[in-house]
Every structure is written in structure tokens, then in C-alpha cells.
Amino acid sequence: xxxxxxxxxxxxxxxxxxxxxxxxxxxxxxxxxxxxxxxxxxxxxxxxxxxxxxxxxxxxxxxxxxxxxxxxxxxxxxxxxxxxxxxxxxxxxxxxxxxxxxxxxxxxxxxxxxxxxxxxxxxxxxxxxxxxxxxxxxxxxxxxxxxxxxxxxxxxxxxxxxxxxxxxxxxxxxxxxxxxxxxxxxxxxxxxxxxxxxxxxxxxxxxxxxxxxxxxxxxxxxxxxxxxxxxxxxxxxxxxxxxxxxxxxxxxxxxxxxxxxxxxxxxxxxxxxxxxxxxxxxxxxxxxxxxxxxxxxxxxxxxxxxxxxxxxxxxxxxxxxxxxxxxxxxxxxxxxxxxxxxxxxxxxxxxxxxxxxxxxxxxxxxxxxxxxxxxxxxxxxxxxxxxxxxxxxxxxxxxxxxxxxxxxxxxxxxxxxxxxxxxxxxxxxxxxxxxxxxxxxxxxxxxxxxxxxxxxxxxxxxxxxxxxxxxxxxxxxxxxxxxxxxxxxx
Numbered sequence: 001x002x003x004x005x006x007x008x009x010x011x012x013x014x015x016x017x018x019x020x021x022x023x024x025x026x027x028x029x030x031x032x033x034x035x036x037x038x039x040x041x042x043x044x045x046x047x048x049x050x051x052x053x054x055x056x057x058x059x060x061x062x063x064x065x066x067x068x069x070x071x072x073x074x075x076x077x078x079x080x081x082x083x084x085x086x087x088x089x090x091x092x093x094x095x096x097x098x099x100x101x102x103x104x105x106x107x108x109x110x111x112x113x114x115x116x117x118x119x120x121x122x123x124x125x126x127x128x129x130x131x132x133x134x135x136x137x138x139x140x141x142x143x144x145x146x147x148x149x150x151x152x153x154x155x156x157x158x159x160x161x162x163x164x165x166x167x168x169x170x171x172x173x174x175x176x177x178x179x180x181x182x183x184x185x186x187x188x189x190x191x192x193x194x195x196x197x198x199x200x201x202x203x204x205x206x207x208x209x210x211x212x213x214x215x216x217x218x219x220x221x222x223x224x225x226x227x228x229x230x231x232x233x234x235x236x237x238x239x240x241x242x243x244x245x246x247x248x249x250x251x252x253x254x255x256x257x258x259x260x261x262x263x264x265x266x267x268x269x270x271x272x273x274x275x276x277x278x279x280x281x282x283x284x285x286x287x288x289x290x291x292x293x294x295x296x297x298x299x300x301x302x303x304x305x306x307x308x309x310x311x312x313x314x315x316x317x318x319x320x321x322x323x324x325x326x327x328x329x330x331x332x333x334x335x336x337x338x339x340x341x342x343x344x345x346x347x348x349x350x351x352x353x354x355x356x357x358x359x360x361x362x363x364x365x366x367x368x369x370x371x372x373x374x375x376x377x378x379x380x381x382x383x384x385x386x387x388x389x390x391x392x393x394x395x396x397x398x399x400x401x402x403x404x405x406x407x408x409x410x411x412x413x414x415x416x417x418x419x420x421x422x423x424x425x426x427x428x429x430x431x432x433x434x435x436x437x438x439x440x441x442x443x444x445x446x447x448x449x450x451x452x453x454x455x456x457x458x459x460x461x462x463x464x465x466x467x468x469x470x471x472x473x474x475x476x477x478x479x480x481x482x483x484x485x486x487x488x489x490x
Contacts, residue, residue, distance in 0.1 A: 036208040037167035039237040043210050044306035047123050048344060049386040050086035050351035051079050052311060054363075057110060058090035058129035068356045068368050076116040078371030083383045086123035088310055088351045089113060090175065092131045093154050100150075102157050111161070118168055125212060125308070125351075126162070127172035128154060135191060139177050139184045148194045155198040163204035171199055172212035172242060172310070179216030185226040188216060193231040200234050210238050212308055218244040224295040230305070241300050244311040245339070247292065248284030252314040252335075265323055267314070268338065271331035276323050290342055297346040309343055313353040313363045316375070318439060326472045326483040329441045333381040340385030352382060377441070406430075408475045408482045411461075415487040418464045422447065422473055422486075425456045430477045434459060436486075437472045444471065463488050 059066040079087060089110070096106035110126070117124040128151075130136055138147050155171070162169055173195040177188050192213040199206050213231065215223025220243050233239060246252040251264035265279040266272050272280040296307045314332050319325045336352070343350040357364030357374045365375050373379055383389045409423040422434065434448040444466070447459040461473070468490045474483045 035205075036235070037205055037210070037238075040210040040240050040306050041237060041304060043123065043167055043170070044240065044347075044349060047086045047349045049084055049340065049382065049388070050088055050123075050125075050308075050349060051082075051084045051365075052088045052090065052351050052353050053113070054090060054353050055355045056090070057113065058092045058131070060092060060095055060132060063109070067358055071113050071116065071368070072371070073116045073119065074371045075366060075368060076113075076120055076122070078366055078373070080120040080122055082365070082373065082379055083386070083388045084122070086125065086349070086351070087117045088125040088172075089117075089127070090129035091126060093128055093158070094131045094134055094150075100153055102154065107158070107161055114162070114165075114169065118165070121168070123168050123170065125170045125172050125310070126158070127175055127212075128158075129175045131175075135174050136177050139179050139187050139191070141183065141187060144187050144190060148190060151191055151194045152198050155195050156202060159199040159202040159206050163202050163206045166205060167210065170210045170212055170240070171195075172214070172308075174214050175310075176218045176244065177214055177216065179222065179226065182226060185216050188214075189229065189231055196231050196233055196239075208235050208238055210240060212240045212242050212310075214242045214310075218242060218310065220245065220292045220295055224299055227299075237304065240306045240308050241296075242308040242310045243296060245292070245309055246312065246314075247289070248281055251281050251284070252312075255315065263317075265317065265319060265328045266331045268331050268334045271327065271334055273324050273327055279323060286338060289339060293342050293346050293348060296348060301347040307348045309348050309350040311353040312339060312343075312350055316362050316378075320470075324483065324485070325439050325470075326437060326441065326474060329377070330481065333377055336378060337381040337385040340382050341387075344386050350386075406432075406475065406477055406480075406482070408473075408484055410484055411473065411486045415489040416463070417488060417490050418466075419460055419462045420486060421458055421460050423456060423458045424475050426452055426454050426477070429453050433474075433476045435474050435476075436461060437474060439470055439472070447473070461486075 053071060055066045056063055056068045056071060059068070063070055076087065091110060093102055096103045114124050114126060128135065134150060135147055159171065173192050177191070179185055179188050195213070196211055199209065199211060216226050223241070223243050227241070230239060248264060248267075250261050251267045254261075254263045257263055262278065264281040265276065267281045268285055300307050314335050316332060317328060319328055340350050352365075353363055354365055355363050356368045357366070365373060365379050367374050380389065406427065407425045409425075411420045411422045413420060424432075424434065426432070430452060432448060432450065432452045433446065435446050436444040438444055445461070447461055448457070466488060468488050471486050471488060472483050473486060474481060
């Protein structure tokens with residue numbers, strides 16, 4: 001800070017030398033509290049791809065209540081090493097209060113996790129998540145006063161606790177506030193206005209901290225149609241908008257068939273099944289995805305308001321019967337890669353939802369105990385979509401075979417015990433790999449790998465020592481892939 005000489009001389013008229021020295025010391029020590037943090041646009045330029053610590057701090061009942069272990073620095077180190085620039089921390093608060101005061105042990109624990117990310121020079125988004133639904137399920141005029149009071153109370157406490165953090169920490173007003181119409185939108189804007197006012201009033205770095213507000217239901221269509229004004233702010237260029245993306249839900253999140261529709265296992269051009277046709281996506285594929293994200297680019301990004309895609313993802317299913325497990329995995333990786341690339345190209349920052357690697361229908365990438373990557377294909381698809389890798393294992397998983405290049409025959413016998421024969425034909429000289437996988441997509445063995453001349457080839461698989469069940473064999477030539485199912489019965 002520069003202080004003009006004339007100003008200093010005038011100060012000396014009122015202070016003796018010792019008092020003036022103390023005055024200057026206090027003035028300069030507090031300079032950082034009055035400095036402005038970087039703008040939302042400057043921060044967004046540094047946040048290319050993000051990750052969610054899902055089903056953890058927002059778990060009702062405590063950090064481990066929904067099956068994930070206590071978060072560690074080792075886990076966050078792995079997230080950083082994987083290529084992520086930012087972490088979103090969904091967080092519950094309401095169940096960690098006494099008479100409206102956030103419990104000291106809880107906010108201190110949240111700080112520890114925030115610091116894990118800051119230690120790795122990552123950006124951190126801290127929100128009030130579902131939190132029992134006190135805000136999300138009450139975006140109504142009847143609940144407006146009570147919700148605003150609670151919003152004011154909690155954000156004042158949270159913002160005061162973190163007021164000295166620099167621009168690497170961002171606050172997000174809510175999660176997925178349920179809004180269906182203009183009336184609800186008006187109420188939601190009041191909740192966001194209360195959030196902004198509460199944070200700014202705490203002073204320090206919160207005067208210029210970037211804050212994130214959620215569109216109605218964080219739904220792109222509703223946000224495009226209903227969110228036509230922004231809350232007011234005491235400082236310019238410090239707001240971002242957040243939406244989420246799980247379209248089509250039947251592919252991304254649906255875990256059992258319903259009367260209104262059935263689950264989709266296969267998504268995208270070239271990734272539909274020719275035999276399990278009722279499980280192919282019938283909407284929400286590439287062109288619709290591009291159109292949806294394009295709405296947010298036009299409405300906000302092009303006007304200098306950054307957009308956070310706070311959640312997106314698609315469950316990884318374990319299929320049975322006649323469904324094609326490897327085709328499902330391939331189409332899922334293609335969805336992630338395509339989505340991230342489309343978002344990044346439009347200046348939108350995608351944060352994939354991660355619930356941990358436990359159970360069926362998972363979206364987990366990391367072992368939450370060790371930090372080890374447990375779904376390298378998914379991680380590669382995301383990073384390749386973000387432009388952070390040139391070639392990846394994911395690129396091998398997300399292409400299908402050209403029918404004119406080779407033909408993979410059904411193994412015989414099938415079912416078998418313990419030996420079966422696999423045949424394939426090539427129309428041109430090419431490099432070939434033939435591998436066997438289990439139903440989770442884990443490689444069991446390589447039956448063939450090498451440059452191969454045109455012709456027909458056979459390979460035997462002896463499954464002695466393997467458990468009964470369904471397996472898949474995959475033939476790859478260059479970037480093309482074909483898979484078939486084989487059944488071992490003992």
C-alpha cells in the first residue's frame with residue numbers, strides 16, 4: 001500500500017513519534033484484510049476439472065455414516081496427482097449444531113479437510129449440501145423467513161471461521177434447491193442474497209471471495225428459463241453459477257426399472273447394443289448434451305459469469321443375463337470423455353460426482369482408505385476429455401470395431417469346462433490383442449498379442465482354477481474393439 005507524504009505529515013500533527021509508529025504498524029499488518037482477491041473469471045481460468053468428495057462430509061450422522069472412511073491427506077494427494085485442479089466438499093451443518101451454534105469439533109474437522117486441499121494448492125468449494133433438506137425442500141414463500149434466518153446464521157459462522165483464507169476457498173450457497181416456477185425462483189434468489197450479504201458482512205478476505213449460487217434445482221433447463229437475474233453484490237465479478245448434469249437419468253443414475261421407464265445401459269453413437277436393444281439410450285445423447293451445455297455458455301459464460309458443473313456422472317453397473325458388460329463400460333467411459341470435453345470447450349468447469357468405490361452402481365475412482373486409483377479407465381476418460389492427456393487406456397476402451405476389419409466368432413463350446421476355443425478373422429495386416437475379462441471389467445489373461453497377417457486364427461483358454469460364471473473376451477485391432485461373452489460352468 002502506498003501512502004502519500006502529505007497524508008503522513010497530516011497524521012504526524014495528531015500523533016507523537018511513538019504513537020505514529022504504532023499506527024503505521026497496525027495499518028500495514030491489516031493491509032491484507034483490505035486487499036481484493038482475484039476475480040471469479042481469473043479463478044475459473046485455473047479450475048479446469050474438479051472432483052467431489054461425495055457421501056462423506058454431507059453424510060447425516062457424521063463423516064463415516066454413509067460407508068466412506070475418514071478422509072486423509074493421502075487421499076487428497078492422490079486426487080491432486082491424478083490431475084484435478086479443484087475439490088468440491090459437500091457438507092452438512094444442521095445436524096452438527098447446538099441451539100443454532102455449529103459444534104466446534106465439527107467445523108474444525110471440516111477445516112482439516114479444507115486444509116488437505118489447500119496444502120496441495122487446489123481450489124476448494126465448500127457448501128451447505130442437502131443437510132436434511134431444510135433449504136432444498138423449502139423454497140417456498142411460507143418457509144422463506146425461517147430459511148433465510150437459518151441461512152444468515154450458518155453462513156455468518158462459516159464465513160467468520162474461514163475469513164482469512166485466500167481465493168483458493170470458495171463458498172457455495174446451497175446444493176440442489178427444489179424450484180419449479182417463477183415464485184420459487186424469487187424465493188431462491190432471496191436465499192442467495194442472504195448468503196452473499198452474510199459472507200460479505202464478515203469482512204476480511206470474504207469481502208472479495210468468489211461465491212457460487214445454484215440455479216433452480218441445479219437443472220439446466222430451469223436455470224436457462226427461470227434464472228434471469230443475479231443477486232446483488234457489493235463487489236463486481238465475484239459470482240459463479242452452479243448447475244448439475246445427470247441426463248439421461250436412466251443411464252446416469254437410475255438403479256432399478258420403474259413404471260415410467262427402464263434403465264439404459266448403453267449411451268452414445270456407436271455404443272448401442274444390437275442384441276440388448278431395450279437398454280439403449282433413446283434420448284439425452286451427444287447432440288442434446290451439447291445443446292444443454294451450450295445454453296449455459298450463452299446465458300452466463302459468454303457474459304463473463306463462470307459456470308461450475310458441480311455434479312455429473314453415470315453409475316457403473318454390474319450386468320447379468322444377456323446384457324453386455326464390457327459394452328456398458330465402454331459406453332460409460334465414452335459418456336464421461338464426451339461430457340468433459342464438451343464442458344471444457346465451452347468454458348464450463350466439470351466436477352465429477354464420486355461416492356467411493358463400494359458396492360454396485362458405483363461412481364468411485366479412488367480407494368478412500370489408501371488413495372489408490374481403482375478405476376483407471378474412468379480417470380483416464382475424464383482427463384483425456386479435459387485435454388490433460390494425449391493417449392490413455394480409456395481411449396482403447398471407448399471405440400468399437402469396424403465390421404469390415406475383423407470378425408470375432410463366438411467361442412465353442414459355450415458354456416464350457418475347463419477349455420474353450422476362440423476364433424477371429426482379419427482382413428488386413430494389423431496389431432491384435434485378445435484378452436479375457438471378468439464381469440467387473442478386470443483383465444484375467446492375454447490370449448494373444450502381436451502383429452498379425454490377414455487370415456483366421458484360433459486361441460484356447462484353459463479356465464482351470466477359475467470360478468464358475470460369466471466372462472468376456474475382447475479383440476482389439478488398433479483403436480477398434482469387439483467383445484463377446486463366454487460362460488464357465490463347473
